[in-house]
Amino acid sequence: xxxxxxxxxxxxxxxxxxLTGASxxxxxxxxxxLSAEILGPGSLLLLSARSLGPLRLLAHRLLAQRHxxxxxxxxxxGCVGGEPLEERGPQDEKGPQEEKGSLLVSCPGGCxxxxxxxxxxxxxxxxxxxxxxxxxxxxxxxxxxxxxxxAGSLGDVSRRVRDVTTAEWAPLCRHLQLNVAAPLLLAxxxxxxxxxxxxxxxxxxxxxxxxxxxxxxxxxxVVNVSSLCALTPYPSWAPYCSSRAARxxxxxxxxxxxxxxxxxxxxxxxxxxxxxxxxxxxTGDAGLRGRLEKSRAGGALVDPRDSAHALLRLLxxxxxxxxxxxxxxxVPGPRRGGDGAETAAHRGxxxxxxxxx
Numbered sequence: 252x253x254x255x256x257x258x259x260x261x262x263x264x265x266x267x268x269x270l271t272g273a274s275x276x277x278x279x280x281x282x283x284x285l286s287a288e289i290l291g292p293g294s295l296l297l298l299s300a301r302s303l304g305p306l307r308l309l310a311h312r313l314l315a316q317r318h319x320x321x322x323x324x325x326x327x328x329g330c331v332g333g334e335p336l337e338e339r340g341p342q343d344e345k346g347p348q349e350e351k352g353s354l355l356v357s358c359p360g361g362c363x364x365x366x367x368x369x370x371x372x373x374x375x376x377x378x379x380x381x382x383x384x385x386x387x388x389x390x391x392x393x394x395x396x397x398x399x400x401x402a403g404s405l406g407d408v409s410r411r412v413r414d415v416t417t418a419e420w421a422p423l424c425r426h427l428q429l430n431v432a433a434p435l436l437l438a439x440x441x442x443x444x445x446x447x448x449x450x451x452x453x454x455x456x457x458x459x460x461x462x463x464x465x466x467x468x469x470x471x472x473v474v475n476v477s478s479l480c481a482l483t484p485y486p487s488w489a490p491y492c493s494s495r496a497a498r499x500x501x502x503x504x505x506x507x508x509x510x511x512x513x514x515x516x517x518x519x520x521x522x523x524x525x526x527x528x529x530x531x532x533x534t535g536d537a538g539l540r541g542r543l544e545k546s547r548a549g550g551a552l553v554d555p556r557d558s559a560h561a562l563l564r565l566l567x568x569x570x571x572x573x574x575x576x577x578x579x580x581x582v583p584g585p586r587r588g589g590d591g592a593e594t595a596a597h598r599g600x601x602x603x604x605x606x607x608x
Contacts, residue, residue, distance in 0.1 A: 265293030266395040267388065269381075269441055271372060271433070272402030274300035276524040277476060279309055280555035281399060284563050286313040286363065295364045295388065299381050299402070303354055303369040307338075310356040310365035318358060353384045372402050372433040373425045382440040396445040396471040400434035400498075403476070405526050406490040409535040415489070423490060430494035435501050438473050442512065445471055472513040474562070475502040477576060479518055480605045487535035488605065499576060506574030513573050517562055520579035521605070523552035530605070539605075553579060560584075 268285055272278040282296060290296065298306045338356050357364040368384045370377035406426040407419065415423075446469075480488060481495035499516045506514035521527065531547055534540040546552055561582040571577055 264291045264395055265295070265393050266290055266397060267295050267297065267390075267393040267445075268397040268399070269297045269299070269385070269437070270399045270401060271299045271381075271437065272476075273298035274302070274305035274309060276526065277519050277522060277555045277558060278399070278401040280559040281401070281562060282309065283313055283316075283556070284559045285397075286317055288563065290363050292362045293392065295366055295393075297366045297368065297381075297385060299368045299370050299372070301369065301371050303352060303367055306365075306367035306369070307354055307356065310354075310367055314356065314358050314363065314365070317363065353380070372437075373429045378433060378436050378440070381437065382444075385441065385444055388444075390445050393445070394469050396441060396469075398438055398441045398471075398473045399476065400437060400474065400502075401476040402433065403430045403494075403498075405529055405533070406430075406494070408488045408491060408530060408533050411487055411535065412489050426490055427494055427497075430491075431497045431501065434475060434498055438502075438505060441473075442471060442509065445469070470513065471511075472515070472566070473502065473505060474566075475499065475514075475516045477516040477518045478605065479521075479578070481516070481518070481576065483605070485536070485539055485605050487539065491605075503574040510573070513569075515565070515571060516574070516576040517565065518576065518578045519555070519558040519562070520553035521546060521551070522555050522558055523547075524555060527552060543605075 266289070268290070270278050270282055270285075273282050278298075278300075282298060285296060296310075298309065300306050338354060353366060353368045355364060355366050366384060366388075368381050370380045372378060372381075404426055407415075407422060410419075475498055477499050478491075478495045480492040481499040484492055502514050502516050505512065527543070527547065531540065531543045534543060558579050561579050561584060564584045565571065565577060565582050568583075
């Protein structure tokens with residue numbers, strides 16, 4: 252679907268979109284969907300990941316594709332229409348730093364900008380880096396805020412609860428910081444930045460994403476990339492399932508506290524990602540590991556690009572209750588695979604496949 256067609260059913264910008272875990276998997280796929288189909292002049296994509304290099308490559312590739320140019324070659328200088336892409340950010344004698352700082356990438360004329368931030372969201376310094384970068388922007392320039400809480404980790408899926416000891420305290424804390432604390436803190440920081448005092452108090456009326464905008468003419472949305480594991484227990488996956496359930500609930504609470512903000516828990520399906528491959532190797536429960544391996548070998552996993560388009564259709568339809576948990580298989584529209592038997596297995600009725608980014 253073209254940008255013109257999308258604009259008829261999604262609110263006009265400029266937008267500011269914050270995507271964590273954006274360098275690969277579902278985060279990179281959804282960044283591509285936003286860039287190609289939704290974001291218009293004046294919009295900005297704030298992309299966060301642990302390293303700056305992959306984000307820089309992604310920004311160059313998406314800008315080139317948006318303008319019909321060839322993808323940027325690694326180590327080369329991207330261009331659009333024969334003009335070099337513009338970059339502003341931390342520099343040293345070797346060029347842009349790869350592991351820290353932030354970098355602004357834009358095409359001539361600044362029709363769409365990418366603000367890339369290297370941040371480890373397991374620690375407060377990473378969140379502070381994202382918030383500081385966000386505050387370099389003037390919220391008055393944007394009419395729409397979209398936060399995609401996507402970053403997360405699988406954690407230790409090799410042990411049952413009875414086998415976990417205090418030796419696992421530090422990695423458990425890091426897992427919960429990334430999967431639960433970071434989304435909570437980022438959503439709060441983004442809403443404080445975007446909303447004036449009169450908006451942050453709320454009116455008790457729920458604005459829709461595509462409908463009435465309210466007196467400010469500005470609308471915010473927070474999307475949590477959730478999982479079937481938020482609803483279904485899987486043996487040896489206690490930390491991951493627990494953190495996903497807590498993450499869903501914090502977004503439900505956000506929807507209750509902020510009736511003027513649209514909030515969604517979106518489960519993207521069992522995707523073909525690095526996390527899913529890691530789960531096939533590290534899962535301690537033999538039965539679950541076998542199901543994961545069977546799904547992967549049988550081609551039953553979801554392409555992250557398909558799931559990203561499904562999320563876009565869901566946002567465009569804007570028919571969900573704020574705070575709801577909506578699954579990839581519940582979103583109407585085209586998809587590769589996903590027949591009735593596969594959907595039943597995914598939901599656990601036939602011993603299904605848990606999800607991960």
